[in-house]
Amino acid sequence: MASTSASEFGINNIPYGIASSSTRTKPQCVTRIADDVIFLAELAAKGNFGETGVDLASIFLEPVLNSFAALPKAVQSKVRTTIQSAYEKKALGDSTENIQAVKLHLPLNVGDFTDFSASANHVQNAAEAILGTRSFPPAFHKYPPAYAGRCSSLFLSGTPVHRPYGQFIENYAAAEKNIIFGPSKGLDYELEIGAVIGKPLEAGTRLLTKDADQHMFGLLLVNDWSARDIQALEMKPLGPFNGKSFTTTLSPWIITLEALKAYETPAPPRMAPLAKFMDDPQAVNYNINLEVELVRGGVSSVICKVGFETMYWTFRHMLAHSTINGCPLRTGDLIAGGTVSGQRDEEHGCLLELTMNGRKPWKLSDGKELRYLEDGDVVRFTGMVGDKDSGIGFGECVGEVLPAKQF
Amino acid sequence: MASTSASEFGINNIPYGIASSSTRTKPQCVTRIADDVIFLAELAAKGNFGETGVDLASIFLEPVLNSFAALPKAVQSKVRTTIQSAYEKKALGDSTENIQAVKLHLPLNVGDFTDFSASANHVQNAAEAILGTRSFPPAFHKYPPAYAGRCSSLFLSGTPVHRPYGQFIENYAAAEKNIIFGPSKGLDYELEIGAVIGKPLEAGTRLLTKDADQHMFGLLLVNDWSARDIQALEMKPLGPFNGKSFTTTLSPWIITLEALKAYETPAPPRMAPLAKFMDDPQAVNYNINLEVELVRGGVSSVICKVGFETMYWTFRHMLAHSTINGCPLRTGDLIAGGTVSGQRDEEHGCLLELTMNGRKPWKLSDGKELRYLEDGDVVRFTGMVGDKDSGIGFGECVGEVLPAKQF
Numbered sequence: 111m112a113s114t115s116a117s118e119f120g121i122n123n124i125p126y127g128i129a130s131s132s133t134r135t136k137p138q139c140v141t142r143i144a145d146d147v148i149f150l151a152e153l154a155a156k157g158n159f160g161e162t163g164v165d166l167a168s169i170f171l172e173p174v175l176n177s178f179a180a181l182p183k184a185v186q187s188k189v190r191t192t193i194q195s196a197y198e199k200k201a202l203g204d205s206t207e208n209i210q211a212v213k214l215h216l217p218l219n220v221g222d223f224t225d226f227s228a229s230a231n232h233v234q235n236a237a238e239a240i241l242g243t244r245s246f247p248p249a250f251h252k253y254p255p256a257y258a259g260r261c262s263s264l265f266l267s268g269t270p271v272h273r274p275y276g277q278f279i280e281n282y283a284a285a286e287k288n289i290i291f292g293p294s295k296g297l298d299y300e301l302e303i304g305a306v307i308g309k310p311l312e313a314g315t316r317l318l319t320k321d322a323d324q325h326m327f328g329l330l331l332v333n334d335w336s337a338r339d340i341q342a343l344e345m346k347p348l349g350p351f352n353g354k355s356f357t358t359t360l361s362p363w364i365i366t367l368e369a370l371k372a373y374e375t376p377a378p379p380r381m382a383p384l385a386k387f388m389d390d391p392q393a394v395n396y397n398i399n400l401e402v403e404l405v406r407g408g409v410s411s412v413i414c415k416v417g418f419e420t421m422y423w424t425f426r427h428m429l430a431h432s433t434i435n436g437c438p439l440r441t442g443d444l445i446a447g448g449t450v451s452g453q454r455d456e457e458h459g460c461l462l463e464l465t466m467n468g469r470k471p472w473k474l475s476d477g478k479e480l481r482y483l484e485d486g487d488v489v490r491f492t493g494m495v496g497d498k499d500s501g502i503g504f505g506e507c508v509g510e511v512l513p514a515k516q517f
Numbered sequence: 518m519a520s521t522s523a524s525e526f527g528i529n530n531i532p533y534g535i536a537s538s539s540t541r542t543k544p545q546c547v548t549r550i551a552d553d554v555i556f557l558a559e560l561a562a563k564g565n566f567g568e569t570g571v572d573l574a575s576i577f578l579e580p581v582l583n584s585f586a587a588l589p590k591a592v593q594s595k596v597r598t599t600i601q602s603a604y605e606k607k608a609l610g611d612s613t614e615n616i617q618a619v620k621l622h623l624p625l626n627v628g629d630f631t632d633f634s635a636s637a638n639h640v641q642n643a644a645e646a647i648l649g650t651r652s653f654p655p656a657f658h659k660y661p662p663a664y665a666g667r668c669s670s671l672f673l674s675g676t677p678v679h680r681p682y683g684q685f686i687e688n689y690a691a692a693e694k695n696i697i698f699g700p701s702k703g704l705d706y707e708l709e710i711g712a713v714i715g716k717p718l719e720a721g722t723r724l725l726t727k728d729a730d731q732h733m734f735g736l737l738l739v740n741d742w743s744a745r746d747i748q749a750l751e752m753k754p755l756g757p758f759n760g761k762s763f764t765t766t767l768s769p770w771i772i773t774l775e776a777l778k779a780y781e782t783p784a785p786p787r788m789a790p791l792a793k794f795m796d797d798p799q800a801v802n803y804n805i806n807l808e809v810e811l812v813r814g815g816v817s818s819v820i821c822k823v824g825f826e827t828m829y830w831t832f833r834h835m836l837a838h839s840t841i842n843g844c845p846l847r848t849g850d851l852i853a854g855g856t857v858s859g860q861r862d863e864e865h866g867c868l869l870e871l872t873m874n875g876r877k878p879w880k881l882s883d884g885k886e887l888r889y890l891e892d893g894d895v896v897r898f899t900g901m902v903g904d905k906d907s908g909i910g911f912g913e914c915v916g917e918v919l920p921a922k923q924f
């Protein structure tokens with residue numbers, strides 16, 4: 111049940127999602143304006159999108175957004191303006207339901223999920239928390255580090271997160287570094303934004319950074335839940351695996367690049383010259399104001415406020431880097447940028463950074479100490495561009511931590 | 518075009534694949550006996566599998582094996598014996614075509630591809646080639662290391678492999694370790710076996726190692742092509758990414774666990790006690806004799822012969838480990854075991870090991886020096902259990918190296 115405010119979904123937003131209801135039992139493509147969820151296949155069946163020349167009545171009945179995401183940007187743009195105009199003319203008829211009456215579903219069939227580490231602040235903060243020194247990965251000035259994530263454990267916002275079991279070193283300070291098996295003691299969130307691939311890229315195509323926007327359908331919120339103790343033991347030699355693959359949470363609404371156009375902002379200056387295919391004088395970030403709210407024992411604390419424009423590497427860079435070896439992109443692929451972090455404590459996008467891997471407790475609003483996530487904690491991400499009246503919201507990406515499952 | 522010999526596909530094999538032909542233009546499910554490719558939907562339409570109570574005529578028309586792989590083992594077993602008996606009674610009618618007349622296709626829709634590093638020999642050989650000392654990853658005695666691979670770049674045997682572009686350090690020996698951009702100079706293969714998931718596993722289900730066979734449909738050959746120079750620069754901190762994601766090659770035939778049952782062999786003894794869920798006194802490997810043939814300039818050299826029974830971690834262990842955190846398995850998921858290697862040079866399953874990262878050339882059969890792969894090289898993997906007359910073959914997994922694409 112989405113509890114985000116209607117004002118985030120003004121007529122300049124037009125996000126896309128998948129919903130069903132008691133009368134529309136088949137999950138299908140929708141958009142949302144204020145608290146109205148609009149079932150797009152019905153709008154299409156009434157001939158609204160005839161000018162596009164595309165059989166949108168069928169495409170919008172599909173249970174994921176992939177086919178719509180793959181359409182040319184010009185078609186998507188026409189759909190957007192048609193929805194806006196139908197809403198303004200009050201011509202939506204009976205194709206809407208209130209947000210409270212619908213059930214939202216995972217909006218995509220994700221064939222590959224790549225998670226980058228694109229924030230210069232995050233990599234330095236994390237290095238400080240783990241190694242004790244602020245440092246960069248060896249090639250960070252040339253390309254953003256990345257790993258492939260797990261697709262079968264992508265879940266929709268609202269899905270609870272069971273504390274994962276795993277094997278880890280309980281006490282790194284002890285002389286004997288025994289590996290134990292049990293529920294993780296270092297459960298963390300990672301505040302991220304993901305980009306969804308629209309137009310695919312064939313194997314072996316050279317994609318220049320400056321052309322990468324053509325392949326992005328839109329953005330959404332991502333929580334890359336991480337078990338730091340399980341992860342720590344697997345980083346050498348192959349990188350994150352079981353420490354991440356238990357759950358990744360996606361927000362239900364995809365915000366299109368067209369809607370975000372007005373909120374583009376230049377990427378930070380480069381630390382070093384780049385390879386030609388990566389060079390992008392027009393590189394843009396988006397001015398997305400992100401927040402992390404933690405609810406523990408009924409008490410809410412905002413534990414992070416950070417802007418997405420702090421990211422060193424842009425999604426354009428990420429797409430160009432991940433395809434320069436010939437790797438194809440498919441519609442629905444998810445490219446997440448990694449933890450968004452600023453330099454100040456209150457801008458840190460995960461607890462590894464905020465609490466220095468649990469060693470330096472953070473004070474919650476009731477004065478209690480936060481180190482890592484406890485059972486019962488609720489973590490809520492929100493994102494917003496522009497101001498409260500005319501801006502655009504991402505909705506929320508939320509999850510409650512449940513105890514490790516008993517077997 | 519599969520050039521493997523008919524004798525590998527005797528009546529004890531009954532592998533599954535996907536094929537089309539000039540008369541059967543839609544890719545669909547097939548098996549193979551000797552040189553006959555049997556179109557299974559036609560066999561089903563004639564009522565052959567009626568006893569199973571499953572609509573196999575529809576399932577076998579699908580363009581991937583996923584739905585068939587998901588069926589209960591008892592149904593799959595009945596299908597196997599029915600095919601064998603129809604073949605023996607010469608009751609296949611006109612549902613077959615010669616292997617030379619069909620086109621084979623990628624047999625699976627792979628939702629997630631995980632690549633393990635399950636060979637104790639490989640991890641030590643690789644450590645020696647890179648670090649100069651034979652050593653184990655920190656948790657190797659407790660679980661097999663793994664990373665998530667890329668699904669969009671899984672290709673069928675026979676697909677050529679373009680040398681990938683990337684960013685890497687050209688000369689680690691130089692004082693200035695400059696990162697350059699260009700075609701990889703360290704292109705390698707990795708000789709692997711993959712397991713295909715049949716019955717899915719729901720999120721949060723505890724899977725004991727000893728029960729994991731229930732979820733495996735069968736095995737196939739995998740070439741996890743690797744660009745060692747691109748990979749080397751990305752190992753810290755997040756592990757392999759662009760160095761692997763350009764191409765992974767799969768053999769066309771999936772050999773069922775039922776066919777391999779007679780070739781089970783005990784797993785090697787454990788180096789250390791395991792967590793209870795990983796413990797598996799019945800842990801089995803398979804006696805698969807693997808070979809790597811390299812054809813360079815028209816000259817063939819067999820550059821590796823190694824047995825799969827050398828693997829320290831079994832597929833059972835890999836499945837249990839990768840799901841202990843609650844991660845679900847879906848039908849069609851691919852779990853590869855990583856490079857298969859013995860201790861002796863001629864048992865090394867990749868060039869990183871065989872040539873010590875290109876420093877120690879290997880002599881090909883014409884006396885020429887092999888360091889890493891050159892443009893025009895053809896790499897062919899084969900696998901066989903049992904003897905030449907009654908044994909079972911995996912067919913081949915082959916790829917030719919083409920020059921880096923010009924842009």
